[in-house]
Amino acid sequence: MRAWTLIKAYTALVYVFMFAPIAVVLLLAFNDSQFGGFPIEGFSFRWFHELMQNEAIIRAFRTSFALGLLTAVIATTIGIMASLALVRYSFPGKNLVSTLLIAPILVPETVLAVGLLIFLRWLSVPRSFFLLLVGHVIIAIPFVVLVVQARLVGIRREYEEASRSLGANPLQTFFQVTLPLLMPAVFAGALFAFTISFDNITATIFWRPSGSETVPTQIFGMLRHSVSPEINALGFVMIVLTVGIPLLAGGLARYFSRKQT
Amino acid sequence: MARVELRGVTKAFGLVRAVQKADITFEEGSFTTLLGPSGCGKTTILRMISGLESPTSGDILIGDQRVNEIPIHKRNLGLVFQNYALFPHKTIAENIAFGLKYRSVEKSEMQERVKNALEVVRLPGVEDRYPAQLSGGQQQRIALARAIVIEPSVLLLDEPLSALDANLREEMRVELTAIQHRIGVTTIFVTHDQSEALAMSDRIIVMSAGNVEQVGTPREVYNAPRSEFVANFLGAANILQGEVVDSGPDGVAVDNEVFGTFPVSNGDLDGLRPGDPVRVVMRAEKVKLSRAPHGDGMAAAGQGSVEAVDYQGQVVRYFIRSGECQLQVIDMIEDRPFAVDEQVFVGVRGVDCSIVRS
Numbered sequence: 001m002r003a004w005t006l007i008k009a010y011t012a013l014v015y016v017f018m019f020a021p022i023a024v025v026l027l028l029a030f031n032d033s034q035f036g037g038f039p040i041e042g043f044s045f046r047w048f049h050e051l052m053q054n055e056a057i058i059r060a061f062r063t064s065f066a067l068g069l070l071t072a073v074i075a076t077t078i079g080i081m082a083s084l085a086l087v088r089y090s091f092p093g094k095n096l097v098s099t100l101l102i103a104p105i106l107v108p109e110t111v112l113a114v115g116l117l118i119f120l121r122w123l124s125v126p127r128s129f130f131l132l133l134v135g136h137v138i139i140a141i142p143f144v145v146l147v148v149q150a151r152l153v154g155i156r157r158e159y160e161e162a163s164r165s166l167g168a169n170p171l172q173t174f175f176q177v178t179l180p181l182l183m184p185a186v187f188a189g190a191l192f193a194f195t196i197s198f199d200n201i202t203a204t205i206f207w208r209p210s211g212s213e214t215v216p217t218q219i220f221g222m223l224r225h226s227v228s229p230e231i232n233a234l235g236f237v238m239i240v241l242t243v244g245i246p247l248l249a250g251g252l253a254r255y256f257s258r259k260q261t
Numbered sequence: 262m263a264r265v266e267l268r269g270v271t272k273a274f275g276l277v278r279a280v281q282k283a284d285i286t287f288e289e290g291s292f293t294t295l296l297g298p299s300g301c302g303k304t305t306i307l308r309m310i311s312g313l314e315s316p317t318s319g320d321i322l323i324g325d326q327r328v329n330e331i332p333i334h335k336r337n338l339g340l341v342f343q344n345y346a347l348f349p350h351k352t353i354a355e356n357i358a359f360g361l362k363y364r365s366v367e368k369s370e371m372q373e374r375v376k377n378a379l380e381v382v383r384l385p386g387v388e389d390r391y392p393a394q395l396s397g398g399q400q401q402r403i404a405l406a407r408a409i410v411i412e413p414s415v416l417l418l419d420e421p422l423s424a425l426d427a428n429l430r431e432e433m434r435v436e437l438t439a440i441q442h443r444i445g446v447t448t449i450f451v452t453h454d455q456s457e458a459l460a461m462s463d464r465i466i467v468m469s470a471g472n473v474e475q476v477g478t479p480r481e482v483y484n485a486p487r488s489e490f491v492a493n494f495l496g497a498a499n500i501l502q503g504e505v506v507d508s509g510p511d512g513v514a515v516d517n518e519v520f521g522t523f524p525v526s527n528g529d530l531d532g533l534r535p536g537d538p539v540r541v542v543m544r545a546e547k548v549k550l551s552r553a554p555h556g557d558g559m560a561a562a563g564q565g566s567v568e569a570v571d572y573q574g575q576v577v578r579y580f581i582r583s584g585e586c587q588l589q590v591i592d593m594i595e596d597r598p599f600a601v602d603e604q605v606f607v608g609v610r611g612v613d614c615s616i617v618r619s
Contacts, residue, residue, distance in 0.1 A: 156344065156346065158342045158344060158346035159346055159348060161311075161313055161333075161340070161342075161346070162340060162342065162346040162347075162348075162404075162407075163348070163359070164332075164333045164334045165311060165333055165334070165336075165338055165339070165340035165408075165417075166334075166340075166359050166360030166363065166407070166408075166411060167334050167335075167337070167360050167362075167363035167364060167411065168334055168359070168362075168363055169332075169334050170334075172363070173334075176348075176359075177348055180350045181348075181349070181350060
C-alpha cells in the first residue's frame with residue numbers, strides 16, 4: 001500500500017513539474033502588476049490590451065500566421081504526393097527517398113539550420129521570407145509524410161481499383177476516393193505542420209531575414225531586456241492557439257466522421 | 262456484352278510465372294468460373310482482363326478489340342471484389358451512381374437506373390444509407406448493383422462470396438446466377454470453392470500453378486477429370502496405382518492391388534500399352550459398399566475392412582483398408598451404417614473409372 005501511495009505522489013509531482021510553468025504563465029497573464037512575476041496583485045485584462053497596442057507583436061503575429069499557413073499548405077501538398085508515391089508505387093531508390101524525407105526529424109535542428117544557411121551563403125542567396133518558408137516546409141514535411149503514410153497504408157487499394165473500373169481516371173479517383181478517405185490524416189498533418197512552424201524558434205533564428213520577427217523570436221527578443229507582463233499575456237494567447245486549434249479540429253473531425261459509421 | 266479472349270497470355274512477377282501461355286475464350290453471355298487453389302493464377306487472369314495488371318506477353322481481346330494498351334477506366338467493366346470495396350464516405354445511391362457520372366447520364370435517368378439496380382439486387386429503399394450501416398451480404402449486393410448499373414461489357418467477380426457466412430453464401434449463389442441469367446452479361450467468376458464453381462457455372466476452367474488444367478462444363482470436369490489435380494481438387498477422389506495388362510480399341514485392362522484386373526474405358530487412354538503404369542480415378546461417392554458380394558453390374562470389385570467412420574448426418578464417409586491401400590468412400594445412409602472393423606465388399610461401375618495423367 002505504501003509503495004502505491006509513493007508512486008501516486010511521484011506521478012502527481014511529475015505532472016506538477018510538467019504543467020506548473022504553463023499554469024504560471026496562464027495565471028500571471030491576468031496579473032494586474034507592473035512586473036511579470038508573483039505576487040498577484042489583482043485580476044485584469046490590461047496586458048492583453050497592451051498586447052493589442054504593441055505594433056511589433058502584431059507584426060510578428062502576422063508573419064507567424066502567414067508562415068504557418070503557407071507551411072501547412074505546402075508541406076501537406078508535398079507530403080500527400082510523397083506518401084502516394086511511397087505507398088502506391090514502386091520505383092528504384094524508394095527506400096533512400098523515404099529515408100531522406102524523414103531525415104530532417106533526425107538531424108538536430110541547429111545543424112539543419114546552419115547547414116541550410118551555409119548552403120544559401122554559398123549560393124549567394126540573401127535570407128528572405130521565402131527561404132524561411134522553405135526551411136519550415138523541410139522541417140514539417142516528415143511529420144505530414146508519417147501521418148499520411150500511416151493512413152494510406154490502411155486504405156485498401158480495392159477502393160481505388162473499384163473507382164477506376166467504374167470509369168474514373170487516376171486523377172478523378174484521387175479526388176473522389178483517395179483524398180476523402182485520407183482526409184483525417186491530411187487534416188492532422190496540416191495541423192502538425194502549422195503548429196511546428198508556429199512554434200519553431202531554433203531554426204527560425206538562423207533563417208529569418210533581418211528585421212523580420214516571428215512570435216517566438218519576438219518573445220525571445222523581448223526577454224533579453226526584462227520579463228514584461230505582456231509576455232505572459234502573449235504566452236496565454238499562444239497556448240490557447242496551439243492547444244485549442246488541434247483540439248477543436250479533432251472534435252470537428254470526429255463529429256463529421258461519425259456520420260459515416 | 263462481349264466475348265473475352267486470351268491469346269498466349271503469360272504473366273511473370275519477377276522470376277515467378279503466375280500465368281503461363283493461357284489460351285482461353287470466354288463466350289459471349291456465358292458464366293465462366295476460374296477455379297483453383299490460391300496462387301494458381303486465376304486472380305491474375307481476372308486482373309489482366311480488368312486492366313489492373315498487364316500481361317508480360319500475349320494478347321487480351323474484349324469483343325474484337327485488343328485491349329492490352331487500354332487503361333482500366335476505358336474498358337467498361339463491372340468489377341466486384343471479395344471485400345465489397347464500397348466507398349465508405351459515399352451513400353449507397355452515390356456508390357451505385359459513381360460509374361454513371363463518367364458516362365454522361367442525365368440526372369433523372371441516373372436516379373432511375375440506381376433505383377432499378379437496387380431492385381435487381383432486391384434491396385430497394387437503402388439509397389441514403391452508408392455502406393457501414395448494411396450487413397456483409399447487403400454490401401455485396403450493392404457492390405454488384407454498382408457493377409451492373411453501368412451495363413458493362415464484361416462482369417468480373419473476384420471471390421465475391423468468400424467473405425460471407427455459409428448460409429448467406431448459398432443464398433447469394435442462387436441469386437447471383439439468377440441475376441446473371443436475367444441480364445445476360447458475359448461473366449467471369451474467380452473462386453477457390455469447388456461447390457460454388459459447380460453450382461453456378463456454364464463452364465469451369467480449372468487452374469493449377471499458372472496452367473489451365475481442364476476446361477469443361479461442371480459435369481465434365483467433375484465426372485471426367487483429365488488430371489490427378491482436377492480429380493483431387495473437385496470432390497473427394499481415390500486415385501489408384503495400376504498397371505496396364507491389356508489394351509484394345511475400347512480401352513485398357515488395368516491390374517490393381519485392391520480390385521484385381523478390371524476394364525477402364527474412360528479418360529486419357531491415348532497410346533497406353535501393356536506394362537505402362539497408370540492412375541485410375543474413382544470418385545468417393547461412386548464406390549459402392551456392401552455386406553454381400555456385388556453382382557455383375559460392377560466392373561471392378563474387391564474387399565476390405567472399415568478402418569474409420571466419419572458420420573456427417575446425411576452421408577457417411579468411410580475409410581476402407583485393403584492391404585496397403587486406403588479407399589475413401591462417401592455413402593448415403595440407407596439403413597444401418599457400417600461399423601469399424603466390419604468386412605465389406607467394394608465395387609465400382611465401369612463408367613465411374615477413368616485414367617488420368619499424373
